[in-house]
Amino acid sequence: MSKRPRRLGRYAAFLLLAALPGFAATAAAHATRQPALAPAPLISATRRLTESEYRHSIDTLFGPDIVVNGRFEPERREQGLLAIGASLLSISASGFEQYYAIAKRISDQVLDDKHRARFAICKPGNPGGKDDACSEVFIRQYGRLLFRRPLRQDEIAGRVKLAAEGAEQARDYNAGLKLALTSLLTAPDFLFRVEVLEPDPAHQGAMRLDGYSRAARLSYLLWDTTPDEALLEAAARGDLQTDAGIEQQADRLLASPALEAGLRAFFSDMLEFDLIDVVTKDPQIYPKFSQEIAASSREETLRMLMNELLVRNSPYLDIFTTRTTYLNRALASIYQVPFVAADAWTPYTFPDTSDRSGILTDFSFLGVFSHPGRSSPTKRGAALREVFLCQPTPQPPANVDFSIVNDTKNPSLKTVRARLLAHAEDETCAGCHNKTDPLGLSLERFDSLGQHRTSENGDLIDVSAELDGKKFAGTQGLGALLRANPKVPACLVRDIYAYGVGHAPGADDKPYLQTQADAFVADNYRVKALLRRIVVSPTFFAPSPAAADNPPARTSAAGKALISANNTHQESRQRSPTR
């Protein structure tokens, strides 16, 4: 499972520069003047903190009563995951304005009269003015937690000065400290996960991820938050460069209740729950719909997943077939079951005859991958392939005249099903629609709101389908089909790995992913054990392939097809005319 150590490549120039006498002299001068000023680190990758990572980091450091209030810059899904998109994004001018406002609100709360005592790790001599020594203690401590590494002396000094200016102007020590905290919260080192390289002593000329970058990979994958004190200390000691040290930390993180936050964040990304925030239904057709239903459905699915995968340690495949879920009052109304519990949420097991089949029949899937006024077998089918099989659907060709197969006046094509099946007879459409539509047609007993139905416009709904020569029917048939498909576990392995390392796996990663997938199957699809195998493998800590090593494929036809397919994955749900 080990990965070839990274060769020097693009760093040669830098090292060459470093070897020049002038450079060395400057560095030495720096060193004499300012011993804490290490040479600039080499960056391997910068990954913009996702909204979820940002919120969890603040929650971890300052507590849940510090409200993170503001609008985050939108994220971008690339090759199936926001986590991959995060490696490509920067912060726009209007986005930074918002990050600044959020940071200021956090600082104001953390250092207000109510909360200050909790974070006052140093008591200023004069609360009505500056206290450099005291503010340095605060900046050093919280800077390290926010930047996920110790601050350099120059980074501390600038903020101590800022705190002093603010304290003197406002005649208030805390007013100054708020400015320093705001500047930490708006720094690129916090807003981006900066992954840093260091020379690998075991492989001369190769680079490896430094300990702090490793700590962040572990922490954000498993806990969705900034590394805690113990992880930072392990990084400082060099423990995260040894198998034993990594295993020790991995086991500690996996045993913690915080693992739930990590898994929730991962599945929210994989299942495209960001779409839940923007899902709308036509109130004239679906008067029952409300944003509460949409938000509840996210929670429903996550509760089911945590129960199956964490609490019960069930095989991953069970999520497609379990009939046990969690309901609140809002969801009970669309699932057409009575809600009698005293608690806001209650477990509920649908009867065998309900057609309900795990995640496939949650509103978070059925409702999100539908149109505002009707269900969409194609959208659902394409989403099933993309989300659970990692198979993006290409865009339809630009110049297809869809009306030929969608002529509602044609007496033989009255129903959605009939019109969709007509695609199969049109060569241009068949290639893709034969792959997506059967999957979606098997879910047609559920409308755009996820409500069960057996007929449409008076006709019984036919949920039989055929895919790759295999006949199946309805949601339970679909669940069984997914259970039997080896691409389903392989896709989860791919997604967890890509989510953790922040880039799409390349051709080099194939053997590694296959080995991981085999182990996952052999272990009967236990997700927690899969997570452990991934985070203790050296490949998980390999530096990200830089753009220079991995130019976008744009010359070969195969490369073009790949790019086009990948892009479709990103955009298709919003952009391709899925019916």
Added chain:
Amino acid sequence: MKFSRRSVLRGAIHGATIGMALPALDMFLNDNGVAYADGAKLPTRFGTYFWGLGLTPGRWVPAKAGTGWELTPELASLQGLENKVSIFSGFRVHLDGRPNLQHWTGQAAILCGIAAQRLGAFDLPSFDTAVAAQMGGGTRFRSVQITPFGNPKLSYSTDSGTSFNTPDATPLALYTRLFGEGFQDPNSDIWKPDPNVILRRSVLSAVSEQRKALMAAAPSSDRAKLDQYFTSVRTMEEQLAVELQRPAKAEACMVPKAPPESRPSGRIDVVNANNKLMADLMAMALACNQTKVFSVVHTSATSEAYLAGDSSIYHLHTHDEPLDDKLGYQVISSKLAELAFHGYSDFLRALDSVKEGDATLLDHSLVMGFSDTGYAKIHSTDNIPMFFGGGAGGRHKMGQHVVGNGDPVSRVSLTAQQLIGLPVGEFGVGGMKTSKTISEVVSA
């Protein structure tokens, strides 16, 4: 730290560069480039206005070219504004061998002068950001992006081609940003500089101090991202500098009241109602000198807008709906096109209702309206509807209908930049590269 305008105006990707800092045409500028040769002040406001899915062939292009064009069914909402709007028909995207990325290529080509290589990103910055860099100074916001559709991902304005400027997606969010904390009524008699603003600038200085170290250590792909980040920091520093100055009186500025909170909805009548509220707010943002540049995305290029009670959405209709046997066009799609375009007309009308001196705000603005396709049914990027609304401070010879005969859409974009006074001699890359101003719409 200094950011040259060139670094902002010039995107260099895959070695392709677009030179936007070329000498302006003599016909436009005087020697120092700050005013027109005739001494008139530069027009001060520029906006782009995008709606998805184009208009219907046969339903919008007036039969008559030049002046005095007649209102067509889908342009009906322009009634009364005919003399303040110019129409561009028959312009097209030159793909230069690139794929026609559905519902993406059109807006990329118009805004960047080159068809995009891939979905979700442009190859170059969108030109509205160059406009903002050039003329957005001196106001609180260099530019403002909005969408009445409620989806905060809807923006085609980008400084980098990859990160898109986040829009305000509801009227209340827009109001809060423009007229909430930090807003100073230019007509108020009481004014003193806010000492907190100075401190906020110090916060940003502490952040930008790290620029050099980070940039030196980053590989090229990350350098571009970090450069964008630090440019954003710099933009906010400039914004704060403006807040430290006493705002000049603005005769037309009437501080608006907060709009009610609204739920995002794709229902076209709700979108258009939000569009009107946001148009009024934006008009006051311009009149109160809060910004000079804005971008509106009325509906996305794959518009999910719908008619109340209709189980399908606009985008699906454009592909699914058969042509009506008798009428020869898609009836529902055409209705939705008319309503989407109504958003643009309403926006212009909002600017026109604000009197500034002896003219209107619209007379001092240029709002370029455009879409992604010429015929959504087949994703055609020929004959993409494009419009200029507003007088651009007298430089726009309004009320023209110009027939492009297959010329690149970049000609329209180039002319827009020139009308608002950017010293730009050419625009676009490859087959889209052009230095041909559309002189029919330039005042003599």
